[in-house]
Amino acid sequence: MASTQHAPMTRTGAFAVEWFDRNPSRFFGFVHDFIPLCDHAQPTRAHRFPAELEHQGRVAAVITHNTDGLHQKSGGVNVLEIHGSFQHAHCRTCRRD
Numbered sequence: 001m002a003s004t005q006h007a008p009m010t011r012t013g014a015f016a017v018e019w020f021d022r023n024p025s026r027f028f029g030f031v032h033d034f035i036p037l038c039d040h041a042q043p044t045r046a047h048r049f050p051a052e053l054e055h056q057g058r059v060a061a062v063i064t065h066n067t068d069g070l071h072q073k074s075g076g077v078n079v080l081e082i083h084g085s086f087q088h089a090h091c092r093t094c095r096r097d
Contacts, residue, residue: 035086038067043074051075 020027050062051074061078062071069087071079090097 038069038086041068041070043070047071047074
């Protein structure tokens, strides 16, 4: 069985905390290319619809696994990002932003 420390990075593996712990420089190299894509991405109807429901008072919050900020770009206010966000980061050791 191949060592996971030297395993090729996959889209899902790149965001796993265990992969980050073993390969922080590869993670930051990937993110360096990924974040500009998020900055230029535009929300779709799939992002706007939950925001509309929130504004109408039909839902209290939008819960997402997305890390790209597109729910907020679409007007969502109470967005719970269960996998975190690239817009907000903190040190896992000291917890500072």
